Amino acid sequence: MSSPRGISHQVVEGRISVGDRPRILVIVMRRLGDVLLATSLLRTLRHGFPDATVDVLVFRGTEGILAGNPDINTVMTLPQRPGWRATLAMVRDVWRRYDLAISTQAGDRPTFLAFAAGRRRIGLVPSTGGAWKRRVLDHPVAADPDIHRVVELLRLVECLGIVSRPELVCPTTSPSAPLVAGAPNGRYAVLHANPMFRFRRWTDEGWRSLARALGERGLSVVATGGPDPSEQAYLDRVWQPAEQRIIRLDGRLEWPALAVLLRGAEVYVGPDTSMTHLAAASGCPTVALYGPASPSLIGPWPVGGLDMPWARAGTIQHRGNVWVVQNPLPCMPCDKLGCERHLESYSRCLDELSTPAVLRAVDQALRGRPG
Numbered sequence: 249m250s251s252p253r254g255i256s257h258q259v260v261e262g263r264i265s266v267g268d269r270p271r272i273l274v275i276v277m278r279r280l281g282d283v284l285l286a287t288s289l290l291r292t293l294r295h296g297f298p299d300a301t302v303d304v305l306v307f308r309g310t311e312g313i314l315a316g317n318p319d320i321n322t323v324m325t326l327p328q329r330p331g332w333r334a335t336l337a338m339v340r341d342v343w344r345r346y347d348l349a350i351s352t353q354a355g356d357r358p359t360f361l362a363f364a365a366g367r368r369r370i371g372l373v374p375s376t377g378g379a380w381k382r383r384v385l386d387h388p389v390a391a392d393p394d395i396h397r398v399v400e401l402l403r404l405v406e407c408l409g410i411v412s413r414p415e416l417v418c419p420t421t422s423p424s425a426p427l428v429a430g431a432p433n434g435r436y437a438v439l440h441a442n443p444m445f446r447f448r449r450w451t452d453e454g455w456r457s458l459a460r461a462l463g464e465r466g467l468s469v470v471a472t473g474g475p476d477p478s479e480q481a482y483l484d485r486v487w488q489p490a491e492q493r494i495i496r497l498d499g500r501l502e503w504p505a506l507a508v509l510l511r512g513a514e515v516y517v518g519p520d521t522s523m524t525h526l527a528a529a530s531g532c533p534t535v536a537l538y539g540p541a542s543p544s545l546i547g548p549w550p551v552g553g554l555d556m557p558w559a560r561a562g563t564i565q566h567r568g569n570v571w572v573v574q575n576p577l578p579c580m581p582c583d584k585l586g587c588e589r590h591l592e593s594y595s596r597c598l599d600e601l602s603t604p605a606v607l608r609a610v611d612q613a614l615r616g617r618p619g
Contacts, residue, residue, distance in 0.1 A: 264368055264387055264407050269299040270347035273365045275358045276306050277326070279444070280522035282397070283310045284529065285549060286352055287317060287417040289401045294319035296410025303346075305338075305361065312503045313522065316420035339364045350404055354378065354391050370404050396557060397546045414553040416529035421504035428509045430497050436468040437610075438510060438527070440518035441486050442479050447586030447593045448519045450537050450601060456490045457603040458517065458610070463492040465614070467514055472506065472523060473498030515613045517606065519598075524548055533613035534570045537606065539598035542581040543572045564609045571609040575601040 266272075272293055276286045283306055293302050301321045304314065308325040326338055335357070342349075342365035349366025351358040354374050362369045363384040373381045373388040382388045387407045392400055402412045439462075441455045459469045471494050473483045480499060487494045501509065506523070507530050510516055516527040517535040520543075527534040528548035536548050543558040543565070550568025558565060558572060560581055565572045574580065575597045586593025 263409050264348070264370070266297075266347045266368060266408070268297065269301075270297060271301045271345065272297070272303070273342065273346040273349045273362075274302065274304050275349065275351045275353075275361055275365075276304060276310075277353060277355070277358050278307070278310075280310050280313050281525045281546070282352075284313050284416060284418075284522060284525050285397050285546070286401055287314070287319070288398050288414050288549075289350070289352065289404065290317065290319040291415055291417055292402060292405055292410060292413040295413050296405070296408060305342075313419055313526070315502070315504050317417050318420075319417060351385075352401055352404065354381070359384065370407065372400070372404070393545070396544065396549070396554065398549050398553075414549075415551075416525075416549055418507040418526060418529050419503040420507065421502075428497075428501065428505050430495060430500065431470065431509055431512065432468040432495060434468060435466060435514050436470050436495075436512070437462045438470045438472055438513045438516045438518075438532070440472045440516070440521065440523045440527075442473050442482055443519040443521040445585075445591040447591060447595050448521065448539060448541070448598070449595075450519060450598050450606075452486045454601065454603050454606070455486050456492075458606060459487075459490055459492040459494060461603070461607055462515075462610070468495060469493070470495045470509065470513070471498055472501065472509070475499035515610055517610060528570045531569055533616065535606065535609045535613055536570060536572045537598065537601065538572055538574050538581070539595040539601075540580065540582050540584055540586055542583055543574075547572055563605070564612070566612065569613075571613050573601070573606055573609045575605065 276283050303322040304320055305324045307328045311323045311325055314323055346366045348368050349362040351362040351371030354372040359371055359381045362371050369385045370387045371385045372391045375390045389403055462469050471487055473479050483498050510527045510530040510532040513532050515533045518524040519537045520541050524536045525548055528550055531551045542560045544560045547558040548570045550570040552568050554567050561576045577597050580597040586595040
């Protein structure tokens, strides 16, 4: 049977055919880092269907990481906790508007929105259970807890018969836009001290001693961060006593400008956060400090992809332009919310991570090769 535009919708031998010019909706209702990782899926769809319309539905506040993305036609947003009115309005807007809808999560809301939006539907489902989700999806893909998120996302489109493009796309701005105001002219490092949650933080003194060491290596130090008042207060606490002069750009740059800043840096150091994913995707030599979470599932994705998966635990792991640093205590990685199991918990593995251990990875990154 054909659609009004003559596009064939079929499932043949496990494959879904949507023609050459489909309308596609990709639903990514997660945090900033997850949205950036999903750009690999968007790039795959764009190259597989160059004449397609590719729209994206994300949580409000995460759309900035997609700024200037050439693979997307339209970005739509929903509040992170939408009420029934907002959800119903979105369902009305997207109802059967797309030839194909792809849900990148196994949750109820993204699966239902994919069902509402698409004449054909692909999505992740729980490895066990989720019977209704398997029924409403033409191609359900069981979530795999043992593979990297980018690999999992690209499994979603195997049924379309297109070639995977495991590359991330950074936010961009106009080529004529001015350079980043306040960035140093010489060699510099970028430090991003604050993750979204306390249990992923390194120590205040660790950041200050790292900044001193980078200054001794002839690098200016640029600090980045978000505009939230609580984050600004934390960064004031970290950087105002610093002996090394710190160029504070926290709260001043949008995502495209941050990508430009990172491309010019000699090295970046940050915790498990969206800024670290952006640094890796930008090509900057990236040192990522990991604590309770395993990098094997959602570690930074280097330019060119992973030639070998991240191990769950190690001291210093190197892949491409990324170095992951961990403090391999017997309990690490626990994949829990810190030692106290809540977002504001401390994490012993990060509290006891030494500056010399981080500096070993930084020096390797500055040399551009593993030690």
